[in-house]
Amino acid sequence: GIKKKEVHVLCLGLDNSGKTTIINKLKPSNAQTQDIVPTIGFSIEKFKTSSLSFTVFDMSGQGRYRNLWEHYYKEGQAIIFVIDSSDTLRMVVAKEELDTLLNHPDIKHRRMPILFFANKMDLRDALSSVKVSQLLCLESIKDKPWHICASDALKGEGLQEGVDWLQDQIR
Ligand code: GTP
Ligand code: MG
Structure with a gap:
């Protein structure tokens, strides 16, 4: 068949937000674990x-591994940033990590689309995507296309x- 264009994506966000679960679900069912x-x-x-x-770099979100993220920034053409919408206590930590990411020299001046997943919306305590967007101050991201x-x-x-949005950003 026709060879598809290859794109490298960084999957980032705090531990337990659901990154690996999301990436797994995007695979064909016979390839899912x-x-x-x-x-x-x-x-x-x-x-x-x-x-x-x-090709997704599914990074660990645990504190002790977060310093690995930046080594892959140059490789990435797009970012998937996952938030546990029910983890209200750590929303401020997620914002700190996002701000650090956005200010990194390997990210800062590049047009990299960022797809945010306000994940775990099934949980009773989950905040709406609008609320998550407000708490993370996404409206202040002016130099990159983003979507939540x-x-x-x-x-x-x-x-x-x-993923449809992300695909449209890349073509
Ligand atoms: P690290 O690899 O440690 O950074 O975590 P991660 O972001 O990859 O999270 P992971 O995909 O391992 O999911 C963490 C836990 O959240 C697992 O128990 C998942 O089953 C659960 N989980 C993931 N997505 C959802 C969701 O949408 N709703 C609910 N209720 N649970 C979820
Ligand atoms: Mg994981």
Whole structure:
């Protein structure tokens, strides 16, 4: 068949936000794993959409591994940033990590699309994507295209909408 354009994506966000669960759900069902464990360091994953072949750097969000993220910034052409919408206590930590990311010299002046997943929308305590967007001050991101989707990675809801947006940004 026709060779799809290859895109490198960084999947970032705090530990337990659902990054690996999301990436797993984007794979064809026969390639999905059943048991997802906290990522150690990072893992390289692949999935395809109608026109693109994505290589994802699924980074660990644990504090002790977050210093690994920046080594992959130059490689990345787009970012998927995942937030646990029910983790209100750590929303400020997620914002700090996002701000550090946006100010990094390897990210700052580049036009990199950022897709935010306000994940775990199925949980009773989950904040709306509008609220998450406000708490993270996403409106202040002026130099990069960004988009936020509410998602439930367990059911796979909201993921396709996000990936469709990302695909449109890259073509
Ligand atoms: P690290 O690899 O440690 O950075 O975590 P991660 O962001 O990759 O999170 P992971 O995908 O391992 O998911 C963490 C936990 O959240 C798992 O128990 C998942 O089943 C659960 N989870 C992921 N997405 C959702 C969701 O949308 N809703 C609910 N209720 N649970 C979710
Ligand atoms: Mg993970």
